[in-house]
Each structure stands twice: as C-alpha cells, then as structure tokens.
Amino acid sequence: MNKTVQIGDLAVEVVRKSIRTMRVTVYPPVGRVRVAAPLRLPDETIREFVLSRQAWIHRHQARFAAQPHAPTLAYCSGETHYYQGRPYQLRVHATTGRPCVKQTEEYIHLFVREDSTLTDRAKVLAAWYRAHLKEQIPALLAHWEPIVGARAEAWGVKQMKTRWGTCNIQARRIWLSLELAKKPVGCLEYVVVHELVHLHERLHNARFWGLMDQFMPDWRQHKAALQAHPTGQESGAGPDAD
Numbered sequence: 001m002n003k004t005v006q007i008g009d010l011a012v013e014v015v016r017k018s019i020r021t022m023r024v025t026v027y028p029p030v031g032r033v034r035v036a037a038p039l040r041l042p043d044e045t046i047r048e049f050v051l052s053r054q055a056w057i058h059r060h061q062a063r064f065a066a067q068p069h070a071p072t073l074a075y076c077s078g079e080t081h082y083y084q085g086r087p088y089q090l091r092v093h094a095t096t097g098r099p100c101v102k103q104t105e106e107y108i109h110l111f112v113r114e115d116s117t118l119t120d121r122a123k124v125l126a127a128w129y130r131a132h133l134k135e136q137i138p139a140l141l142a143h144w145e146p147i148v149g150a151r152a153e154a155w156g157v158k159q160m161k162t163r164w165g166t167c168n169i170q171a172r173r174i175w176l177s178l179e180l181a182k183k184p185v186g187c188l189e190y191v192v193v194h195e196l197v198h199l200h201e202r203l204h205n206a207r208f209w210g211l212m213d214q215f216m217p218d219w220r221q222h223k224a225a226l227q228a229h230p231t232g233q234e235s236g237a238g239p240d241a242d
C-alpha cells in the first residue's frame with residue numbers, strides 16, 4: 001500500500017515491499033520522491049533515512065527543475081507554487097474586480113478575470129511576489145549594510161534568467177532576482193549580503209569568501225538552500241549569486 005508522508009520539507013511516497021533494504025528514487029520531471037521500504041521497517045527508520053538523504057534528494061530535484069524540459073506552469077487550480085520556500089496550492093478564482101492574490105496557510109488564491117490568459121495570470125502572481133520582495137528588502141539592507149560596512153545606493157527586483165543577483169560596483173546598484181520570493185527567506189538574505197560584499201571585492205576570490213565568512217558565518221547553508229530548494233519551476237538560475 002502506498003502512502004504519502006511529509007518528511008522535513010519533502011512529500012515522500014512510501015511503498016512497502018518484501019525487500020531487504022530501503023531505496024529512495026527521485027523521478028523527473030518534477031522531482032517526485034518515492035521510498036521503497038521493507039514491509040515491517042518502523043516509520044521512524046524511514047524518516048531518518050530520508051532526512052539523511054535530504055541534500056542528495058534536493059540536488060536531484062534542482063537538477064530536474066533546471067532542465068529545459070521542466071514543465072512550465074499553467075497557473076490553474078491545483079498547481080503547486082512556492083512562496084518563501086514553502087509549497088502552496090494555487091486556487092484560481094474568477095473576479096470582475098481588480099486582479100489580486102490572497103495567501104492563506106495552504107493556498108495562494110489568484111483572483112483574475114474569467115477570460116484571463118496564462119500570461120495575465122503569471123503577471124498578477126509575479127507582481128505579488130515582487131511586492132513582497134520589495135517590502136522585505138529595505139529591512140534586510142538596513143540590517144546588513146552596517147555589518148558589511150558597505151551601502152547600496154540603489155536596488156531593484158527584476159526577472160533574471162541566469163542569476164540570483166547582480167551588483168554594479170560603479171553605480172553601487174544591486175539587482176535581485178524575482179525568483180528569490182519563492183525561496184526560503186535565508187536565501188534572499190544570503191544574496192543581499194553577497195551583493196553587498198561585492199562592493200568591497202568584485203571577484204569571487206579568497207578575500208570575497210573570507211568577508212562572507214566574517215559577516216555571515218552560515219552563508220554556505222543559505223547558498224546550498226538556494227541551489228537545492230525546489231520552486232516548482234526554475235527560470236534556469238545558476239548556482240552562484242551572480
């Protein structure tokens with residue numbers, strides 16, 4: 001009998017079989033996780049096993065997500081969309097009023113015109129993600145600028161295909177990827193610090209990573225989450241912040 005259980009941040013399909021050892025498989029295209037386990041193995045042992053393989057599972061999911069044939073989002077009810085690292089089920093509602101988004105514990109409700117196209121829906125959700133990022137970033141800059149000892153003259157959010165953030169050192173201007181809204185908050189924080197550190201050091205050299213160690217000792221964990229955490233659909237953003 002199959003059942004789906006939540007282990008850490010993963011929804012795992014558990015299949016009991018008359019086998020001797022556990023096996024975990026990650027399936028394309030969306031990175032569905034399935035564990036085949038011996039019939040009488042305790043649930044707790046399965047849980048521990050999956051948690052011990054979590055990084056490996058995330059790596060595979062990220063690889064599938066980054067593939068060009070990853071399914072594109074349809075923006076229809078039932079689809080999974082990510083916000084701040086958490087999956088939400090999308091519910092699309094018809095409205096004659098202004099298009100908007102309302103988030104609840106489990107759902108992201110998308111209110112759009114009945115005749116809205118996929119592009120219209122994508123735009124409404126993107127605007128919502130953008131608004132949330134723009135709300136968070138000033139506080140993050142205010143917190144991190146004194147720690148890093150560098151100030152950004154300007155910042156913005158935009159859709160980027162291959163990067164999580166960029167820093168124009170001459171203009172002291174930072175751009176952050178819209179995709180960061182889908183990632184855990186620590187990821188956004190990591191990219192903000194990363195770009196601020198570029199105001200001291202242009203290159204990803206020993207000095208750069210040394211400064212990262214100094215200002216944000218746990219940066220590796222956030223960087224790993226950035227690469228590993230699924231967002232349903234990736235825009236193909238690369239592993240580095242820029």
Ligand SMILES: [Zn+2]
Nearest residue numbers: 194204241242
């Ligand atoms: Zn960089």
